[in-house]
Amino acid sequence: DAGVTQSPTHLIKTRGQQVTLRCSPISGHKSVSWYQQVLGQGPQFIFQYYEKEERGRGNFPDRFSARQFPNYSSELNVNALLLGDSALYLCASSSPGHKTEKLFFGSGTQLSVL
Amino acid sequence: QQQVKQSPQSLIVQKGGISIINCAYENTAFDYFPWYQQFPGKGPALLIAIRPDVSEKKEGRFTISFNKSAKQFSLHIMDSQPGDSATYFCAACFNTNAGKSTFGDGTTLTVKP
Numbered sequence: 001d002a003g004v005t006q007s008p009t010h011l012i013k014t015r016g017q018q019v020t021l022r023c024s025p026i027s028g029h030k031s032v033s034w035y036q037q038v039l040g041q042g043p044q045f046i047f048q049y050y051e052k053e054e055r056g057r058g059n060f061p062d063r064f065s066a067r068q069f070p071n072y073s074s075e076l077n078v079n080a081l082l083l084g085d086s087a088l089y090l091c092a093s094s095s096p097g098h099k100t101e102k103l104f105f106g107s108g109t110q111l112s113v114l
Numbered sequence: 115q116q117q118v119k120q121s122p123q124s125l126i127v128q129k130g131g132i133s134i135i136n137c138a139y140e141n142t143a144f145d146y147f148p149w150y151q152q153f154p155g156k157g158p159a160l161l162i163a164i165r166p167d168v169s170e171k172k173e174g175r176f177t178i179s180f181n182k183s184a185k186q187f188s189l190h191i192m193d194s195q196p197g198d199s200a201t202y203f204c205a206a207c208f209n210t211n212a213g214k215s216t217f218g219d220g221t222t223l224t225v226k227p
Contacts, residue, residue: 004157033213042120042203042217043158056214090157094213101146103212105157 002026004106006091012112013081021076021109025093031055032074033103034066035090043090049074078111086113117141118206120218127225133191135221137204142185144206148215149178149189152201161202162189165210194225 005024013019025032031050035043045058049068068074072093078085088108095102119138127133139147146165150158164171164178164187171178177190191198201222205215 031213035217040219042118042205042219043215045214045216048211048213050213056211092157092213101148101163101210101212102160103148103215105150105159107155107157 004091004093004104006089006106006109008109009107010110010112012114014114015081015083017081017113018077018079019081019111021078021089021091021111023074023076023091023093023106025072025074025091026095026104029093029095029104030072031094032068032072033092033094034074034076035092035105036060037088037090037108039087046076081113083113086111117144117216118204118218120204120221122221123219124222125224127194127223129194129196129225129227131194131225133189133194133198133223133225135189135202135204135223136186137188137218138184138186139206140185141206143208144216146207146210146212147178147180147187148205148207148212149176150203150205150217152203152220158203163212191223194223196225196227199223199225 033048034046037043047066048056063079092105148163149161152158175192180187204218207215
């Protein structure tokens with residue numbers, strides 16, 4: 001079975017631009033979470049979606065938004081990019097039920113903002 | 115406010131030695147504590163996890179020790195191998211909702227042959 005897949009793997013943008021990152025969860029997983037991992041730090045929670053509903057939002061500005069589609073895939077959008085948005089963006093999915101112990105991460109999208 | 119503090123930032127261990135990584139948390143409502151292993155270019159992968167109602171959990175060479183009163187937990191890697199060289203993250207979450215976890219800042223482990 002395929003794991004969590006994210007696209008693109010790398011992305012370079014300039015300040016002020018907008019970016020959309022994509023995630024496909026493991027088949028059968030209904031919960032998708034997004035994390036930001038700055039170099040040298042641990043992942044920081046951005047959003048969780050379950051059954052297309054937002055189940056949680058971390059301490060990120062409104063420039064960050066996300067959605068989940070009927071097939072449980074998800075997109076993360078970041079508007080008005082800042083240099084500080086440069087990071088590895090990780091998507092994670094979990095097994096049926098939005099409260100679950102096992103979280104499976106994709107390999108991430110490395111975003112560079114110049 | 116950093117709710118999960120991890121130490122040390124980096125660790126060098128000889129092959130066959132014991133690697134110990136410590137974490138401390140602030141919020142007593144956390145009820146699930148996973149550890150993740152991350153290799154360069156990859157996302158974190160779940161290694162082992164514990165709930166606060168037990169003081170120790172062992173899976174192969176990996177053991178979690180949990181001290182509820184001190185709000186601390188640690189990962190012990192026995193017989194450390196060069197293949198264990200990676201970054202390790204502790205995490206904590208509420209209601210076993212791992213999708214909404216708070217992570218420590220990571221420990222880079224190097225196991226020398």
